[in-house]
Amino acid sequence: MKNLSRVFKALSNENRLKVFEQIRKKELCCKEDSFEGCCVGDVAERFPLALSTISHHLKELRSAGLIVCEKRGQWVYCRVNHGILREAEDFLKGRL
Amino acid sequence: MKNLSRVFKALSNENRLKVFEQIRKKELCCKEDSFEGCCVGDVAERFPLALSTISHHLKELRSAGLIVCEKRGQWVYCRVNHGILREAEDFLKGRL
């Protein structure tokens, strides 16, 4: 229950929700070419928010388990963790 | 997107999530006998929280659209709004 509320909290801020959607959208549209993730700068490009704020939102998404990040060179790539999405979905369906 | 983040925000507090679950559980187990809802006192019984706090959480759930409330006599009965649950579920599935 606590974990679930953490997931929902991570999605409870409008900007953070958009950040998450951005990562998911990119992942979806680049599925074919062995997508290795979306780097922080790419995510930040569309938002009227300081980079440090985006970084903070990504940290929240990460610690809620909604995304997974991996450093490659000087970039950090983020991907969606679909498992946890399914768990949240199951909760909403009433299968707890 | 804003509405969605409101729904998630309403579920983002652990106690509020439990309150919601309580209403849903009761609704589920009383489905047969023309369930008219769960009154505020019933919800509050299980929680180590002041009644005023429960009332506040119910207000949040209501204004996010997660529950519907109706006054009958001196009691207020709450029921789950399943439509909005389905919307949130669709979002998690990626069908936006």
Added chain:
DNA sequence: ATCTTAATTCGATAGATGTCGAAATAAGGA
């Protein structure tokens, strides 16, 4: 070694949130 680029961390701050107990409102019963 120094410079640049990517990202995180830090410190500050305004504003939101969760919680309580007390007071107010509303409905019913004696």
Added chain:
DNA sequence: TCCTTATTTCGACATCTATCGAATTAAGAT
């Protein structure tokens, strides 16, 4: 009318959150 019960609203307060810009860390490139 007065009392009781159910619920909401109010005022206060401590804590958490979103945001910024500046400083820091890390990796490459020159």
